[in-house]
Amino acid sequence: MKGSTKKKIEGYLFIFPWIIGLSVFVIYPAGYGLVLGFFKFDIFNPPKWVGLRHFMELFTEDPNFLKSLSVTLRYIIFSVGLRVGAAFFLALLLNQRVKALGLWRTLFYTPSIVAGYALALLWNRMMDPQYGLVNVVLRFFGGPTPNWFGSEPLAFATITVMSVWSVGPLVVIFLAGLQGIPQELYEQAEIDGAKMRHRLIAVTIPMISPVLLFNLVIGCIHATQLFVEPLVMTNGGPNNATLTLLLYLYRNAFSYLKMGYAAAIAMIMFLLTLGMTLFLFRWSRRWVYYAGSG
């Protein structure tokens, strides 16, 4: 046996357990879930083929689905912008040589390890119009004290802003990217008279653009899966203003026992995620700079 063949076999043997796990626990359920969208299925009785009926119903007869799609798309746009922007800004700050840097980094990462359910409950308390911390502070400074879940735009905005709370992982990725930028580039820019703003635009952003792309892709996928916060904090309300695709999928699957219909929603979520990712990669050709690619 040739050495290269042997190496290949060894490689496959090493990844074999992982491939088994991926096939059984990810690929098969995901594929089955996608196929299920063409069937009427209530989990208890055998699936019945309905063709494209679920998809037709989703787009022509189901205003709740269209609303949840709209909510999810808006959430993706606003929350990804906010999260990536906030993470980049925090990473820039945490990349400075300041005292107790380790402590600051830990502090900003800590919210990310809090379970989503607990976080949602905490925010629910904080946003209480009468007794919540946010309004208490606003009242102290003489500001307005809105009912954060009392109107559609405010409820949506509250859930969106809340997403910034857990930017820790994005910050860590940005930090790693920032620390990989050669210092010579900054020194050279300084010699050329570039100020901080110019260094950011001409050096930092181009050099970190692959990381930015990564965070955008991950951020979009993460945002598409928003579930716990609206479930716990608003139950999708008021007037479905925070009804996300995943929450609507959950309702159909487990409250209405419409697994096939829910699977059709899952397929649309999959296509949405795929479409966004492809778009980002295509778009990235125009602005992402890979230093090693020449």
Added chain:
Amino acid sequence: MKIRTPLALASVLLLVSVGAFASGDSDEASSDGPVPLILSAWGGQEVADFYAANAAEFSRLSEGRVDASFRHITADYNQKVQAMIAAGDAPDVFLLGSSNAPLWWRKGLLLEVTETVHEHGLLDDSKWYSSLFSSSRDGDTFFGLPDAMNVFLLLYNKTAFDKYGVEHPTEDWTWDDVKAAAMQLTVDENGDGVNDLWGFNIWHTWSMWYQVFLWSWGAEWAIDAHEADTLPWLAGKDWQKGQMVDSGAAAALRWLQDGIYKDEFIRPRVGATVAGEAFQQGLTAMDIVGTWYLETTILVDDFEWDIAPIPRVGKGDPHVTQMTVSPWVVNARTEYALAARELAAFMCCNNFVMETMRRDTPLSKEVAFSDAYLKIPGAPPSYQLRVDIIDMIEHPRYWNRQIPNGAEIEQALNTEMEKLLINSQSPEDTAANVDKEVARLIAKGWE
């Protein structure tokens, strides 16, 4: 007072007499050992211990013929039981929310228990609150045995009423009385712009709360068209449309909307969290609650409280409440059908079980009025009202979904109510929209 009914003994004798543990049919068990039965329910650890003790008692009474054990399902109950059924590993007997039972029955997941009901004489109205069985009934067929019942009542903070010189609620109270009292009880004590106490409370995003509230306003949502003692939930006489427009519903909805935005005595929406805890924290003076809520309210020692009937529109109007009944159901795929049915009957109606429960009202009238049930440390003066109210109302009304797409209808009601309560929709439009949605979803039929 110790009460003994022969039900437990009868259950076991019945099992023996029909050869339940011998052979044949589906039950058949085994000469090798006791029939294994799994019992499941939701609830906290205390409740789980209670059910486990019940299962052990059933096993004991069977004298070794049955080994019943309790499998506690702590969270995501319905989803887990669904998955267990799909996987063929479901409990033999389990508690099921009344809202889901009709749908599960129609999907063929539950075993009929009609014979069990008749054999134990559970329809004898002199001994049992028999009408409760109607909530798990499809024509002449029964598919569940009620665990116990909850009724809705007006809960009020006596200490706050006394402090602000407001007369306590009475049986004759109307919604005008509630409003007058609630406005007096909405108080900003230190003038910091934050109310320290709200007069009245809404349990947002909870359709059951809205239903009982609307009924009390005379909204004829539930009409006895189906069965004399079974009232369809939410649908009108012909089961084809909602009943919001043809009723006092618009007035009720106006009362709620004005209560928040005009008269400002109702606590505004606070996210999705059920607002019941606000009363126990002393933030609201009045609340409409189910009796399961009393169990934890008894533990509150910051203030005194009591219960009263739900107010009405006019003083002479009939009293209204809503009953929620979660049935014990038998898994259609159990290997031990007869024994499982008897375990369900034991959980439903045995004195050992009923006397030790605190949370809900037992089905046996004898037990319901017994000291064992009513004389509870910390209970308020009118505690017996939770039992008396059942005889005060003209028609029992149940929360169940004996109509197609009940869960979706309930969600639609929540959504329309949200529009009303964020002041983006008039009461009239709310009523019309709910009716429209009910009609649309019922027309889709059972899927």
